[in-house]
Amino acid sequence: MYVSLCLNRNMSPALANDLGYKPLDGGxxxxxxxxAHISIGFAxxxxxxxxxxxxxxxxxxxASYREIAWISSIMLAVMYAGGPVSSVxxxxxxxxxxxxxxxxxxxxxxxxASFGNSIVYLxxxxxxxxxxxxxxxxxxxxxxxxxxxxxxxxxxxGLAMAGSPVFxxxxxPVNQYLLQKFGWRGSLFILGGLMLNCCVAGALMRPVVLPxxxxxxxxxxxxxxxxxxxxxxxxxxxxxxxxxxxxxxFFKDRGFVIYLIxxxxxxxxxxxxxxxxxxxxxxxxxEEYSAAYLLSIMGFVDMFVRPGTCLIASSKWIRPRxxxxxxxxxxxxxxxxxxxxxxxxxxxxxxxxxxxxxGFGMVFGLIFECLMDLMGNQRFPSAVGLVTIxxxxxxxxxxxAAGLLVDVFGDYKYIFFMCGSVIVAxxxxxxxxNIYNYHMLEKExxxxxxxxxxxxxxxxxxxxx
Amino acid sequence: xSASWKQLLFQILLLLVSCRRINTKTPGPTPPPLVPxxxxxxxxxxxxLEGNQNKLPNITGFWRKxxxxxxxxxxxxxxxxxxxxxxxxxxxxxEESLGSYSxxxxxxxxxxEFVLAAPQIGEVRDKPIVSYVGDSGVIxxxxxxxxxxxxxxxxxxxxxxxKEQIFAxxxxxxxxxxxxxxxxxxxxxxxxxxxxxxxxxGAVYAISTTMSHVELKVISFQxxxxxxxxxxxxxxxxxxxxxxxxxxxxxxNYTAGNGTIDQTNTMTQxxxxxxxxxxxxxxxxx
Numbered sequence: 001m002y003v004s005l006c007l008n009r010n011m012s013p014a015l016a017n018d019l020g021y022k023p024l025d026g027g028x029x030x031x032x033x034x035x036a037h038i039s040i041g042f043a044x045x046x047x048x049x050x051x052x053x054x055x056x057x058x059x060x061x062x063a064s065y066r067e068i069a070w071i072s073s074i075m076l077a078v079m080y081a082g083g084p085v086s087s088v089x090x091x092x093x094x095x096x097x098x099x100x101x102x103x104x105x106x107x108x109x110x111x112x113a114s115f116g117n118s119i120v121y122l123x124x125x126x127x128x129x130x131x132x133x134x135x136x137x138x139x140x141x142x143x144x145x146x147x148x149x150x151x152x153x154x155x156x157x158g159l160a161m162a163g164s165p166v167f168x169x170x171x172x173p174v175n176q177y178l179l180q181k182f183g184w185r186g187s188l189f190i191l192g193g194l195m196l197n198c199c200v201a202g203a204l205m206r207p208v209v210l211p212x213x214x215x216x217x218x219x220x221x222x223x224x225x226x227x228x229x230x231x232x233x234x235x236x237x238x239x240x241x242x243x244x245x246x247x248x249x250f251f252k253d254r255g256f257v258i259y260l261i262x263x264x265x266x267x268x269x270x271x272x273x274x275x276x277x278x279x280x281x282x283x284x285x286x287e288e289y290s291a292a293y294l295l296s297i298m299g300f301v302d303m304f305v306r307p308g309t310c311l312i313a314s315s316k317w318i319r320p321r322x323x324x325x326x327x328x329x330x331x332x333x334x335x336x337x338x339x340x341x342x343x344x345x346x347x348x349x350x351x352x353x354x355x356x357x358x359g360f361g362m363v364f365g366l367i368f369e370c371l372m373d374l375m376g377n378q379r380f381p382s383a384v385g386l387v388t389i390x391x392x393x394x395x396x397x398x399x400x401a402a403g404l405l406v407d408v409f410g411d412y413k414y415i416f417f418m419c420g421s422v423i424v425a426x427x428x429x430x431x432x433x434n435i436y437n438y439h440m441l442e443k444e445x446x447x448x449x450x451x452x453x454x455x456x457x458x459x460x461x462x463x464x465x
Numbered sequence: 466x467s468a469s470w471k472q473l474l475f476q477i478l479l480l481l482v483s484c485r486r487i488n489t490k491t492p493g494p495t496p497p498p499l500v501p502x503x504x505x506x507x508x509x510x511x512x513x514l515e516g517n518q519n520k521l522p523n524i525t526g527f528w529r530k531x532x533x534x535x536x537x538x539x540x541x542x543x544x545x546x547x548x549x550x551x552x553x554x555x556x557x558x559x560e561e562s563l564g565s566y567s568x569x570x571x572x573x574x575x576x577x578e579f580v581l582a583a584p585q586i587g588e589v590r591d592k593p594i595v596s597y598v599g600d601s602g603v604i605x606x607x608x609x610x611x612x613x614x615x616x617x618x619x620x621x622x623x624x625x626x627x628k629e630q631i632f633a634x635x636x637x638x639x640x641x642x643x644x645x646x647x648x649x650x651x652x653x654x655x656x657x658x659x660x661x662x663x664x665x666x667g668a669v670y671a672i673s674t675t676m677s678h679v680e681l682k683v684i685s686f687q688x689x690x691x692x693x694x695x696x697x698x699x700x701x702x703x704x705x706x707x708x709x710x711x712x713x714x715x716x717x718n719y720t721a722g723n724g725t726i727d728q729t730n731t732m733t734q735x736x737x738x739x740x741x742x743x744x745x746x747x748x749x750x751x
Contacts, residue, residue: 056594059603183595186689193696200700203707 021208022150028206029148033156035204036141039099041163042106042198043079043134043141047072049171050126056184063119071126073396078131079138080392086139087385095144096205098136103198105133110192114185126188135388137198140205142368142384146377147208154319157369158310164364165302247382254440255323255374258433260387265426266330266363268394269419272402273337273356274298280412286346294353301357306365313366323434326363326370330427333359337420341413510577511548524571526551531564542570557581560673583670584612586677593680601654604679606666608647615668618642618649623663623678656683 023029054068090098109130116122141160149156174194178187250256274295281291309329312318318325336355343352368384375383402415526549528538542549551568567578587609596602608615620642621628631651633642641652653660661683667674 059605060601062603180592181595182684182689183597185597185600186595186684189689190692190696193693193700196697196700200703200707203704206711 023208024148025150025152029152029156031204032144032148032206033159035099035201036145036156036160037163037166038201039102039137039141039163039198040160041167042195043138044164045167045171046106046130046134046195047075047079048168049175050075052172052175053179053184053187056179057122060184061117061119061122067119071122074123074127075131075134077392077396078128079134080388080395082132082135083139083385083388084382085385086136087143087381089136090140090143090381094207095140095147096202096207098140099202099205100199101202102133102136102140103196103200103202105136106130106195106198107133107192109133110188110195114188114192133195133198137201139381139384139388141201142372143381144205144208146372146380150377152314153372154310154314154322154366154369155307156310157372158307158313158365161310161365161368162303162306165299165306165361168299169296169303247386250375250379250383250386253374255434255437256383258430258437259323259371259374260390262327262330262426262430262433263367263387263391264394265422265429266333267391268398268401269334269337269422269426270360270363270398271395272399272415272419273340275399276402276406276412276415277353277356280340280415281346281349283412284344284349286349290346294349297350297353298357298360301354302361302364305358305361309362309365310369313369321434321438322366322370322373323437324431326366327427327429327431327434329359329362329366330430331424332427333363334420334423334425334427337416337423340416340420508579510579524549526568526570528553529567529569557672563673583673583675584608584615584668585675586666586668587612589677590679593682595682595684596656598656598658598683598685600656601652602656602660602681602683604651604653604664604666604681606649606668606677606679608668610647613670614646615670617669618644619667619669619674620649620651621665621667621676623665628665653681658683658685 050072051069054065054071057063058065058068086098109125112129113122113125116125142157145156145160146153175187175191178190182190277294277298278288278291281294282288313322313325333356336352336359340349340352340356343349371383371387372380398419402418405414405418406412522544524542524544526540526542528535528551538553540551542551549570551570553568555562555566557563563581563583565578565580567576569576586606588607594602594604606618620631620633620640622631623629631640631642633640639654641654643650643652649666651664651666661681663678663680665676665678667676
C-alpha cells in the first residue's frame with residue numbers, strides 16, 4: 001500500500017484537507033450550490049422583505065410601528081442564535097434532512113402566522129418558528145458546500161451567498177404583488193408555500209458518502225480532529241458532538257479569535273447604513289422614490305460582486321492569503337461609508353450606493369469562505385454556529401445605536417462616520433493580525449509536517465503487518 | 466417662438482403671486498392656504514396681459530362664479546401705475562358659496578381662477594384593501610397635519626350610485642367607528658362578500674364635508690389556497706423527481722462500480738480535470 005502526503009505551498013498552511021477524501025469540486029456539487037443559493041437566499045431575504053407587509057398588519061391589528069418591527073428583529077435574532085443547535089443537528093444528521101426540516105418549519109410558520117390576530121402570536125410564529133427554520137437552513141447549506149468543494153470552494157461560496165441579494169430582488173416585487181392581490185393574510189399563506197421550496201433545495205443536497213472500511217479508518221486519522229467517522233468510534237463520536245455544541249476550545253485558535261473580533265466590528269457597522277440610507281438621502285433633498293432606488297442599486301451590484309469577488313479569491317495568488325483579501329474588503333467597505341457624508345448630490349449618492357454594493361458584496365461573499373479556510377471542513381459546522389450566535393449581539397445593537405446617534409446629534413452623517421470607522425478598524429485589525437497569524441503558521445508548519453509524516457509511517461507499518 | 470414662450474412663462478409665474486381680491490367669511494373653515502380667525506382672509510393673484518405695450522387707461526373687469534357671471538359685478542378699472550386691480554368681497558356662508566371663482570379683464574384678455582373649497586383629503590388610497598370573509602376589515606382616513614381639523618367624521622357605504630351613511634350606534638356588532646382629531650377608522654366585523662365595495666369617509670367642516678373613498682375587497686379563503694396548493698404540488702414533484710433521479714444514479718453506479726460506493730461522491734480519475742498539484746491528498750492505491 002502506497003500512501004503519500006504532500007502539503008502544497010500554494011494553499012494556506014491551514015488548508016490541509018482534513019475531510020479524508022477528495023471533494024467533488026464540480027459535477028453534482030453545482031446542483032448543491034443551487035440548493036444552497038435558494039436556501040441562503042430565503043434565509044437572508046425573508047426578514048427584510050417581510051417589512052413590506054408591516055403597514056397593513058399594523059393597520060389591521062392596531063399595533064404601533066415599533067411593535068411590528070420587532071417581528072423582523074426576532075426572526076433575525078433567532079436565526080443567528082440558533083446556530084449552535086443547528087450545527088449539532090447538521091453534524092449528526094447531515095445537511096439534507098435539516099434543510100428539508102428547515103423548509104417545513106418556515107412554511108408552517110408563515111401559514112400559521114396568516115391566521116394570527118395578535119402581535120404576540122406573530123412574534124411566535126414568524127419570529128421564533130420562522131427564525132428556527134431559517135437558522136437550520138443557513139448552517140446546513142454552508143456546511144454542505146464545504147463538503148463538496150475544496151479548490152473551487154470560494155466560487156461555490158460566492159455563488160451560494162449571492163442568493164441573498166437575488167432573492168431580495170425577486171421577493172420584494174413578488175411580495176408587493178401578493179399584498180395587493182390577497183392582503184397580508186393571503187400573502188403570508190402563499191409565502192409559506194414559497195418557502196417550502198427550501199425542501200427542494202434540501203433534496204438537492206445529496207449527502208456525501210464517506211468510505212467506512214476499518215482499514216481506512218486508521219489511515220484517516222488526523223492528528224488535530226476527533227475521529228468521528230470511524231465505525232468503531234461511533235459511541236464516542238456522539239459525545240464529541242455534544243462537546244462541540246458550544247465548543248469554547250475554538251477560542252484557543254488564534255485565527256478564529258482574530259476572525260471573530262473583526263467580524264463583530266464589521267457586523268456592528270454593516271447594517272445601519274442600509275437602514276438609514278433612504279432617510280439620509282431624503283434629508284439631503286432627494287425625493288422619496290429615488291432614495292428607495294438607491295438600495296435597489298446596492299442590492300443589484302451586490303448580486304454580481306459576491307461571485308465575482310470569490311472568483312478572484314480562488315485565484316492562486318489570493319487563495320493562500322485570503323484573510324488579507326477579507327481585511328481589504330472590510331477596509332474598502334468602511335472607507336465608502338466614511339466618504340459618504342462628504343457627497344451631497346444625487347449622482348454622487350448613486351456612486352456611493354454602487355461602491356457600497358461592491359464593498360458589502362465583497363465582504364459577505366468572503367465571510368464564510370474565510371471561516372472555512374481557517375477552521376477546515378471538520379470544525380466548520382460548530383465554528384459557524386458559535387460565530388453566528390456571537391454575531392447576534394452586534395447585529396441587533398448596531399442599527400439602534402446608530403438611531404441613537406441620529407437622535408442625539410440630529411444629523412445622519414454621524415452614522416456613516418461611526419459605521420465607517422468601526423468597519424475600517426475591523427478590517428485593519430484582521431489585516432494586521434493575520435500578518436502575525438500567517439507568520440506563526442509558517443513557523444509551525446515544519447513541525448506539523450514532521451508529525452504527519454510520522455503518522456503515515458506508523459500507518460504503513462500497521463497496514464503491512 | 467421664444468418670445469411667446471417667455472410671455473407664457475411670465476404669465477404663469479405671475480399667476481402664483483398676487484391679484485387683489487378680498488373676501489370675507491363667516492367663522493368657520495378657511496379656503497386653502499389661508500388661516501382665518503382675526504384678519505380678513507385675502508387671496509391675491511395676478512396675470513399679465515398679452516401685448517401690454519399699449520396700456521389703455523380703462524379696462525372692464527367682471528367676476529364669474531362656476532362659469533356664470535356674477536350679477537352687477539362689471540366694473541371699469543383704472544390703470545394704476547402698471548397694474549389693473551380688481552377687488553371684490555365675497556361672503557362665504559354656506560356650501561353653495563364654495564366653488565370656482567374667476568376674475569376676467571376686458572373681453573377674456575386675462576382670466577384668473579380661484580377655487581374655494583373645504584380642505585381636501587390629500588392621501589387617497591387607490592389600491593383596494595383586501596380582507597377575508599369572517600375577518601374584520603379596517604378602513605382608515607387621514608387629514609394632513611397642515612390642514613385644519615375637521616369637526617367630526619362620517620362614514621358612508623356606496624349603494625349603487627347612492628351613498629348611505631353608516632351609523633355605528635345602530636349596528637354595534639357590525640360597525641365600529643373610531644374617531645380621532647385627524648384620523649378615523651371604520652372597523653367592519655364579520656365580513657361577508659356583500660360588505661365589499663366603495664366606502665366613503667367624510668371630513669365634516671362647518672361649511673361643507675369633503676369626501677374621500679376607499680375600496681374594500683372581500684375574498685374567500687379559497688383564493689390564496691389555489692396558488693398555495695399549486696406551489697405545494699410543484700415542490701412535491703420536484704423533490705420526488707430529484708430523489709428518484711438520485712436512486713437511479715446510485716443503482717447504476719452500484720452495478721457498474723464493483724461495489725465501491727465511494728466513487729459517486731469522491732473524486733477519482735473521471736472528474737479530476739486539472740493537474741492537481743494543489744491539493745494535500747492521500748492517494749490510496751489498493
